[in-house]
Amino acid sequence: MASDTTIHLSNAVVALGGFPALAGVTFGVGRGELVALRGANGTGKSTLLRLCAGLVPLTRGAAVVAGVDLFVNRVAVRPHVGLLGHRNGLYGDLTAKQNVQFVADLVGATASDVLSALERLGIDQRVATTRASLLSAGQRRRTALAALVVRRAQLWLLDEPHAGLDAAARHELDAILRDATASGATVLYTTHEIDQVDGTPRTITLDGGCVVSDVASTIGAAP
Amino acid sequence: MHTETTAVPGTSAGTGTQTTRVIGVLALIITSFVVVSAFFLTPADSVQGDSVRIMYAHVPTAWVAYLAFITTAVASGFSLARRHRTLGFDRVAGASGEVGVLFMAMTLLTGSLWGRLTWGTFWQWDPRLTTTLFLFVTYVGYLAVRRIDTDPHQRARRSAVIALLAVLEIPLVHFSVVLWRSLHQEASVLNPDGDVRLDDFMLFTLFAGVAAFTLIFAWLVIHRQRLTALSDIRQTVGLDAAIAARRSETSGVVK
Amino acid sequence: MRGERCGIDDWRGTMNVALLIARKDLQIEWRTRMLLARVVPFALLVMVLFAVALDSEPLVLRAAAGLVWLAMLFSTMLVVQRAFDIETADAAIDTLLACAVHPARVFFGKAISLFVQLFVLAVVLVTAAVVLYGVTVSGSRVVLLVTVVISATSGLALVGTLYGAVVANMNGRDSLLPLLALPVLAPLLIGASRATEAAFGSQTIDMANGWAWVGLLGVYGVVFGAAGSAAFSPLTESDS
Numbered sequence: 001m002a003s004d005t006t007i008h009l010s011n012a013v014v015a016l017g018g019f020p021a022l023a024g025v026t027f028g029v030g031r032g033e034l035v036a037l038r039g040a041n042g043t044g045k046s047t048l049l050r051l052c053a054g055l056v057p058l059t060r061g062a063a064v065v066a067g068v069d070l071f072v073n074r075v076a077v078r079p080h081v082g083l084l085g086h087r088n089g090l091y092g093d094l095t096a097k098q099n100v101q102f103v104a105d106l107v108g109a110t111a112s113d114v115l116s117a118l119e120r121l122g123i124d125q126r127v128a129t130t131r132a133s134l135l136s137a138g139q140r141r142r143t144a145l146a147a148l149v150v151r152r153a154q155l156w157l158l159d160e161p162h163a164g165l166d167a168a169a170r171h172e173l174d175a176i177l178r179d180a181t182a183s184g185a186t187v188l189y190t191t192h193e194i195d196q197v198d199g200t201p202r203t204i205t206l207d208g209g210c211v212v213s214d215v216a217s218t219i220g221a222a223p
Numbered sequence: 224m225h226t227e228t229t230a231v232p233g234t235s236a237g238t239g240t241q242t243t244r245v246i247g248v249l250a251l252i253i254t255s256f257v258v259v260s261a262f263f264l265t266p267a268d269s270v271q272g273d274s275v276r277i278m279y280a281h282v283p284t285a286w287v288a289y290l291a292f293i294t295t296a297v298a299s300g301f302s303l304a305r306r307h308r309t310l311g312f313d314r315v316a317g318a319s320g321e322v323g324v325l326f327m328a329m330t331l332l333t334g335s336l337w338g339r340l341t342w343g344t345f346w347q348w349d350p351r352l353t354t355t356l357f358l359f360v361t362y363v364g365y366l367a368v369r370r371i372d373t374d375p376h377q378r379a380r381r382s383a384v385i386a387l388l389a390v391l392e393i394p395l396v397h398f399s400v401v402l403w404r405s406l407h408q409e410a411s412v413l414n415p416d417g418d419v420r421l422d423d424f425m426l427f428t429l430f431a432g433v434a435a436f437t438l439i440f441a442w443l444v445i446h447r448q449r450l451t452a453l454s455d456i457r458q459t460v461g462l463d464a465a466i467a468a469r470r471s472e473t474s475g476v477v478k
Numbered sequence: 479m480r481g482e483r484c485g486i487d488d489w490r491g492t493m494n495v496a497l498l499i500a501r502k503d504l505q506i507e508w509r510t511r512m513l514l515a516r517v518v519p520f521a522l523l524v525m526v527l528f529a530v531a532l533d534s535e536p537l538v539l540r541a542a543a544g545l546v547w548l549a550m551l552f553s554t555m556l557v558v559q560r561a562f563d564i565e566t567a568d569a570a571i572d573t574l575l576a577c578a579v580h581p582a583r584v585f586f587g588k589a590i591s592l593f594v595q596l597f598v599l600a601v602v603l604v605t606a607a608v609v610l611y612g613v614t615v616s617g618s619r620v621v622l623l624v625t626v627v628i629s630a631t632s633g634l635a636l637v638g639t640l641y642g643a644v645v646a647n648m649n650g651r652d653s654l655l656p657l658l659a660l661p662v663l664a665p666l667l668i669g670a671s672r673a674t675e676a677a678f679g680s681q682t683i684d685m686a687n688g689w690a691w692v693g694l695l696g697v698y699g700v701v702f703g704a705a706g707s708a709a710f711s712p713l714t715e716s717d718s
C-alpha cells in the first residue's frame with residue numbers, strides 16, 4: 001500500500017495563457033528526499049510546485065508524480081500531495097485551531113495530533129482561538145503548516161515556507177521538514193538564496209523555466 | 224510527446240477544400256431554389272395569406288438549431304470519452320455551438336415575425352418557441368464558458384460537461400413548459416404552423432429548405448472548426464518560439 | 479497510511495466527509511451570519527418590491543407562489559456565490575479537494591449546507607407570503623407545501639452547487655452564475671410555483687396536480703444530484 005512518492009519530470013512544459021512558465025524541466029526526486037528549489041523571481045518555481053500538485057495542466061512533456069501521470073489525470077495526484085502555496089488555504093472565519101481540526105477530521109487524524117501540530121508550530125492558545133483572518137501573515141503561515149503536518153501527505157510541496165517566519169519558527173520548520181523526510185515523506189521546497197534548511201542534501205536551481213543546476217548541497221551542517 | 228498535431232487540408236491560405244466547395248455550391252443552388260419557390264411558386268395559405276411563406280425560413284432554422292444542439296452534445300460526449308482526438312471533437316462542439324446560437328436567434332426572430340404577421344403578437348408562450356428561447360440562452364452561456372480556460376484540454380473538458388448538462392436541461396425545460404402551457408387551454412390554438420395545409424409542392428419546398436439549411440450549417444461548422452484548428456496551430460508554433468525565448472533567459476547550462 | 483482513505487469507496491465514507499464539509503460551511507455561516515443578516519433581508523425586500531411594482535393586492539395574492547420562488551431563485555445566486563467565495567478567498571478549496579479525495583464528496587457536502595441555508599430562507603419567504611400577500615394554508619395543503627419546499631430547495635441546492643463550482647474562481651463570476659444557472663432552474667421554477675399555487679389554494683390547480691408537480695421536482699433533483707456528482711470532478715480540475 002505504500003505508494004510511490006517520486007517525482008519524474010521529463011521536458012515538462014507548462015504554458016499559462018500562452019506563456020511557457022516551465023520551458024522544459026527535467027529531473028527526478030526519490031522517496032524520502034529533501035530538495036531545495038532555488039531561483040530568482042519569475043523562473044518558474046511556483047509553477048513547478050503547482051504542476052506537481054496537479055493544479056495546472058501539463059502542456060508538453062512528461063510528468064509522473066506519486067505514480068500518477070499528470071497528463072492523463074492530474075486530479076488523482078491531489079490526495080498524495082500537500083501543497084503550501086502563496087496562499088494558505090485557510091477559512092478566514094474559522095479559528096486557527098478549527099482550520100487545522102477540519103483538515104484533521106477529513107483525513108482521520110486525532111485531536112491530539114492537532115494539538116501536537118499546533119504546539120510544534122508555536123501556535124499558542126490565544127492564536128489558536130483567533131479567527132484566521134485576524135492573524136498576522138506569519139501566524140497564518142504557521143497554521144497552514146500545522147494543517148500540512150496533520151495531513152501527513154506523502155509529498156510536501158512548499159512555496160517559500162520560510163517567508164514571514166522569525167528565527168525560532170524557521171528553526172522549528174527546519175526540524176519539521178527533516179522529521180517529515182525521516183518518516184518517509186518527500187519534501188520539495190522553494191527558497192531564495194539565504195533561506196535554506198540546514199542540511200538539505202540537494203539543491204535544484206531554476207532559470208528561464210528550466211533546470212540549470214542540480215547539485216548536492218554543501219550548505220549547513222547535517223543534523 | 225503530448226501534443227496533438229492537426230493536419231490542415233488545402234494548400235491555400237484559407238480553410239476551404241474540395242469538400243466545402245461542393246457543399247457550398249450545393250447549398251447555394253438549393254437555397255436559390257427554395258427562395259424562388261417560397262416567394263413565387265408556392266401558393267399562399269387560405270387562412271394566413273402570404274405570411275405563411277415565413278414557414279420556409281422558420282422551420283428549417285428551427286431544425287438546424289436543434290441539429291446544432293445535438294451535434295455539440297454528441298461531439299462533447301466523444302471529446303470527454305476519447306483519449307485521442309479530444310481537441311478535434313471539442314472544436315466541432317464549439318463551432319456547432321457558435322453556429323447553433325446564430326440559428327437559434329434566427330428561429331426566434333422568424334417565429335416572432337410569423338406570429339406577429341399571423342396573430343398580431345410578437346411572442347407566443349408555446350412550448351417550441353419557449354424551449355428554443357431557453358436553448359438560445361443556454362448556449363450563450365455555453366459560449367461564455369468556452370472563454371474561461373486558456374488551456375485547450377481544460378477548455379474541452381469543462382465546456383463538454385456544460386454541454387452535456389444542457390442535454391439534461393433542455394428536455395426537462397421542454398417537458399415542464401409543455402405541462403405548464405397545458406394548464407392554459409387557449410395555447411393549443413395559437414400555433415401558426417398548426418393549421419397550415421401543405422400541398423405536395425409546399426412540402427417539397429419545405430424539405431428542400433431543410434436540406435439547404437443543413438448544408439449551410441455543415442459548411443459553416445467545417446470552416447469554423449478549421450479556423451480554430453489553425454489558431455491552435457498558431458498557438459503551438461507561438462509556444463515553440465516562446466519556449467525558445469524563455470530558455471535563452473538562462474545564464475547557465477540547461478539540464 | 480492515514481491519508482489514504484482513497485482506496486475505500488464506500489457510501490459511509492462519502493456521507494461522513496460530506497457532513498464534515500457541510501458542518502464546516504454552516505459553522506462559518508453561523509459565525510458570519512451572511513444568510514441571516516444579508517440574504518434574508520434582501521429576499522424580504524424583493525417580496526415587498528414585488529407588491530409595490532404590481533400594485534394590486536388580488537394580483538399579488540394570485541401570483542404569490544411564483545413570487546416566492548422568484549425571490550428564492552435570486553437569493554440562491556447570492557448564497558451560492560458566498561458558498562464558493564469562502565473556498566476561493568484563500569484557496570482553501572485546493573486543500574479541501576485534496577483531503578476529501580473524491581470531488582463528489584465535496585459536491586454533496588456543499589449541497590447539504592446550501593440546502594439547510596436555503597430551507598431557512600424558504601420558510602421565511604413562505605411566512606412573508608402569508609403575512610404580506612394574505613396567503614392562507616391549512617390542513618392537507620400544509621403537507622403539500624412542506625413537501626414542495628423540501629424538494630424544490632434540494633434542487634436549488636444541487637444545481638446551485640454545480641454551477642457555483644463552474645464559475646468559482648473566475649473574474650466576472652457574479653454575472654456568469656445567473657446566466658448559467660437560471661435557465662437550468664427554469665423547470666424547477668415552473669414546478670415549484672405550480673405546486674405551491676396548489677398548496678396556497680388556487681382555482682386552476684388542484685391538489686392532485688400539485689402532487690404531480692412535486693413528482694417532477696423529485697425527478698429533477700435525482701437527475702441533477704447524479705449529474706452533479708459526476709460532473710464535479712472535471713469541473714473543479716483547474717483553478718484558472
